[in-house]
Amino acid sequence: MAKSNDKNLSLPYHRIVAKFGTSLLTGGSERLDRDVMSSLVAQVAQLHKRGREVVVVSSGAIASGRHRLGLARKLKGIPFKQVLASVGQYYLMQAYERLFQQHDITVAQALLAKADLVDRAGYLNARNTLLALLELKVLCVVNENDVVAVDELEETRFGDNDNLSAMVANLIDADLLLLLTDAAGLYTADPHRDTNARLISEVKQIDSEIERLAADTYGDLGTGGMITKLEAARLATASGVTVVIADGREPDVILRVAGGEAVGTRFLPVASKLESRKRWMLSGLSTKGRLVVDSGAAVALRKQKRSLLAAGIREVEGTFQRGDIVNIYDPGGVQLGCGITNYGSADINAIKGAHSRKIVTLLGYDYGSEVVHRNNLVVL
Numbered sequence: 380m381a382k383s384n385d386k387n388l389s390l391p392y393h394r395i396v397a398k399f400g401t402s403l404l405t406g407g408s409e410r411l412d413r414d415v416m417s418s419l420v421a422q423v424a425q426l427h428k429r430g431r432e433v434v435v436v437s438s439g440a441i442a443s444g445r446h447r448l449g450l451a452r453k454l455k456g457i458p459f460k461q462v463l464a465s466v467g468q469y470y471l472m473q474a475y476e477r478l479f480q481q482h483d484i485t486v487a488q489a490l491l492a493k494a495d496l497v498d499r500a501g502y503l504n505a506r507n508t509l510l511a512l513l514e515l516k517v518l519c520v521v522n523e524n525d526v527v528a529v530d531e532l533e534e535t536r537f538g539d540n541d542n543l544s545a546m547v548a549n550l551i552d553a554d555l556l557l558l559l560t561d562a563a564g565l566y567t568a569d570p571h572r573d574t575n576a577r578l579i580s581e582v583k584q585i586d587s588e589i590e591r592l593a594a595d596t597y598g599d600l601g602t603g604g605m606i607t608k609l610e611a612a613r614l615a616t617a618s619g620v621t622v623v624i625a626d627g628r629e630p631d632v633i634l635r636v637a638g639g640e641a642v643g644t645r646f647l648p649v650a651s652k653l654e655s656r657k658r659w660m661l662s663g664l665s666t667k668g669r670l671v672v673d674s675g676a677a678v679a680l681r682k683q684k685r686s687l688l689a690a691g692i693r694e695v696e697g698t699f700q701r702g703d704i705v706n707i708y709d710p711g712g713v714q715l716g717c718g719i720t721n722y723g724s725a726d727i728n729a730i731k732g733a734h735s736r737k738i739v740t741l742l743g744y745d746y747g748s749e750v751v752h753r754n755n756l757v758v759l
């Protein structure tokens with residue numbers, strides 16, 4: 380098939396987060412399974428070539444480190460896990476690098492910790508970086524930064540890559556979160572114990588009945604069983620993302636799910652992406668200040684979907700930091716939207732009305748020419 384036609388294939392999902400669990404990547408063994416990884420990579424590469432945007436969230440660092448160091452399974456706990464992750468992450472990335480290279484795809488690594496993402500500036504930096512990598516057609520592989528994420532401080536870590544992948548899906552406004560594991564999806568009963576167990580193909584709402592099923596379902600070898608997958612599904616569907624849990628060993632599973640085929644269990648989004656982002660940004664609690672823009676900027680934002688530049692800003696009200704949410708008003712005092720600001724209020728006071736070129740002279744540094752990037756802007 381000609382490449383140009385290939386791009387036009389109608390795939391329902393454009394931006395996809397694909398999460399590969401440890402038990403899938405190791406094929407249930409003590410080490411990374413190259414055949415499994417090679418098949419997953421080939422499918423991601425195919426989507427990539429068709430112009431789809433894919434971010435991979437990959438587990439397997441700890442398993443890979445354990446295999447490299449030859450440490451027995453019973454050596455668990457801190458600091459062993461972190462040591463294993465530190466060793467294994469390198470070999471995990473090396474495996475991805477080699478496999479993606481065969482498809483002429485450049486890989487990047489992003490290690491994220493929860494503490495970074497609950498911080499506004501951290502959230503913004505991670506979002507801007509991941510979106511820029513997508514724009515550059517670089518395939519980013521994300522994992523939790525296990526070296527700094529300490530087990531004992533539960534609130535500082537995601538704890539499992541299911542929840543991390545849901546956060547990443549929210550972070551980059553993905554259309555689909557695909558959780559690939561070694562189970563076919565969510566069942567009506569434990570399929571290992573009950574021969575009448577039936578796969579649930581679609582979940583419209585995660586209610587207590589669904590939660591009970593997940594608690595009963597057999598978990599996999601990784602950190603995340605069905606319970607964490609369900610937590611992830613709840614988080615992602617609330618952010619407007621469709622979630623599919625499927626068996627990563629099924630032939631062409633990524634391509635089939637991305638093509639809209641009913642494989643595994645699909646959780647429908649409970650809000651549209653725009654709605655959820657708007658809700659999040661417009662929840663007055665989190666807005667820290669206001670920017671009043673001139674009429675030219677108001678038109679550029681409303682009609683042309685442009686970013687907000689310093690030149691178009693007339694007034695700054697309130698004290699806020701880079702990464703905070705600000706409300707944006709037109710010269711008539713009508714709110715035209717809100718967005719995450721790349722500059723704090725003191726900086727904007729210094730650069731308002733100025734051409735983007737001048738930012739570095741005025742401040743001594745710059746975070747780019749956009750004060751609010753269009754990616755981080757909601758226009759009402």
Ligand code: GLU
Nearest residue numbers: 438439440441539540602
């Ligand atoms: N971050 C861990 C690893 O790469 C995996 C966590 C999980 O399995 O959810 O080994």
